Amino acid sequence: MNIHLQKSILAKQSAIQITGSKSESNRLLLLQALFPNLQLENVSNSDDSKVMQKALTSLENVIDIHHAGTAMRFLTAYFSIQNNREVILTGSSRMQERPIAILVEALTQLGVEISYEEEVGYPPIKIKGKQITKNKVTLKANVSSQYISALLLIAPKLENGLELTLDGEITSIPYINMTLALLNEIGVETSFKNNVITVKPKASIQANKGLIESDWSSASYYYSIIAMSPVGTQTTLASYKENSLQGDASLAEIYKQFGVETTFKDNKITLQKSADINAQTVISLDLKNSPDIAQTIAVTCFGLGIACDLKGLHTLKIKETDRLVALKTEIEKLGGAVSITDKTLELQVANSINKDIKIATYQDHRMAMAFAPLALKTSIIIEEADVVSKSYPTFWKDLKAIGFKFSE
């Protein structure tokens, strides 16, 4: 399905309920499978969380997690401790290109038997679950934090807990801290000092209710929309906390540079365009702690006709698509000039935006959602627009509700 967005104007005031954080949901769903007296509220309705829920209750021998990176990594760890069970975990063709060797090697060091069904280092993998008694492991920390979170999530159920030594620069740290915070919330003891993380074993927990905050990465598209709207426009998003566990909550600070103010009240955030941005502004950011908002920020800058200089993007190449190449290709179709390396992106000032351009989405939900706000500037076509369901199934319905005009 392609979506043809006409040039649109946002309602002056609007309100949207955003689904639960996909990252928090997928961690808590796994913890709930390990500790059944954990109850959850505001679980994400994303495809990635649905696939996680289904896999955790599946009795099949082959489990397909489609495009969900967290599900792939977290379930690799989960099935590693399902004693005497053998499972093949597989995913979409893109998932079969997303590396998993660092996690597989760590679990192998802990004594689990995992083999590759096709290409060494990539899914599908065959896991023979067992009781893990070893408790020390070292792994590379600069490729994906999801390998680390995966091990931490099963750690309380290991007989002797876990001591993880992280090797090299640690990427996406807020996601590791989120995992540790959620473990702490259910009563598991952890520590994170220098590059060593320890988790104490825990046989059972007290009945506990986990309230999942709404998804900040999904909120990023509204930050972009407000940034591109006239001064005075505002939108309210629910349900958020001032002390978020999600690294992408840094949006509130980052978008001040775009003239967007955030206020918290009654578990809601209101984003308001308070000032126009100076055309000479250059947005310089290191996004190693919040890689998922890189596309949103690059497109906001392009839409506003300002330059940006983004670094810390080394994980973007192994996500749903190579997001650096995808951004460059699509922004250039619209008339922008972008230069990229393996970890940086530079956007030049653009004075106009080409009309009615077809934006390819590369099976990446964030390509579709990051480019949609440009409809505030010109008409644009988003190809295979249903990809948004990976994290935010009601995205198009919500855009319509706040004033975006489009046809399918």
Ligand SMILES: O=C(O)C1=C[C@@H](OP(=O)(O)O)[C@@H](O)[C@H](O)C1
């Ligand atoms: O742990 C998580 O929930 C996530 C960690 C990040 O991945 P990397 O650690 O691979 O950067 C992020 O990009 C992804 O969307 C979700």
Ligand SMILES: C=C(OP(=O)(O)O)C(=O)O
């Ligand atoms: C990278 C993402 O997800 P995952 O790695 O879990 O597929 C994302 O949602 O942007």
